Amino acid sequence: MSRTPPHPTREQIELPLVLDCLSDPIRLAIVYQLAQQERVSSELCCGDFNGLSGKSNLTYHFAKLRDCGLMQTRVAGTNRFMRLRREDLEARFPGLLDAVLKSAAKDADRLQLITGCEVVKAE
Amino acid sequence: MSRTPPHPTREQIELPLVLDCLSDPIRLAIVYQLAQQERVSSELCCGDFNGLSGKSNLTYHFAKLRDCGLMQTRVAGTNRFMRLRREDLEARFPGLLDAVLKSAAKDADRLQLITGCEVVKAE
DNA sequence: TCCTATGTTCAATGTTTATTGAACTATCGA
DNA sequence: TCGATAGTTCAATAAACATTGAACATAGGA
16 A cells, blocks of 8 residues: 555646546545645645545545546555646647636536635635 | 528537547548548538548438538538538537547548548549 | 438446455564 | 544445437528
8 A cells, every 4th residue: 555656657647637627526636635735835635625525535536536547546554646747748738728717617516526714716 | 301400509518429439430531531522622522531430331421510510511402512510510519529530540540430531432 | 212321219238346344463562 | 542533435325427420400502
């Protein structure tokens, strides 16, 4: 249970898989939350998403997000820290992640996204 | 068989449904082909996509694209003409469709998209 | 009017998906 | 060493999905 799980290389990131990953409301919420948190810290751990679903279901979604190249998992003790693979995504599909995140932000209510305690569009 | 099928209003277009639609290779190819053709004509008819799959399978994918608000279907005689709902998409999710289309263009080979000006026509 | 082209509908099929809970593993701190 | 914490694995399940072919509907032209 302690080794870092496999991740695709930048070049292996595939558009349909990325879009499919982002099309699930729970995974979109994970990605959104990760993006919101980026100003504070680039990483969050699994437990930070417990509000979205049960632990084993989250493990399933984390694996999908990892497998498609959207996020990176780092193992530290009993924790797993995850961060968005922004540079890789931007290199493969310029503007895509930002467009999705902006779209998600616009529909935050509808998508029941956690808009951050006070991180609401500071600039 | 002659009435115009139902379409969602602009406001009813939902991000997860749009992303899910675009995540399927056949549907992405349809959208891409429609976008490519836009300079020439904003519409294509079902038969123009026969190279992508069988007719009944295409009907299924067209319905998904229509239901999620990505395209508009117009009935004319025995033909159905389809076009991208660019304005509506842009209003709801600014930059999203373009980012996806650009990403798809980058991976045209990988995604086996028809890159030329030629449209596969059954005759 | 009949024939053909265009596209839909329907049922059947096999696959993938998301979700759940129980059992498990690993790490840390007291 | 014990117990709590963090997360994974596995099996089961129900729903959704993509694909196929056959039958059908409709409009237009010979």
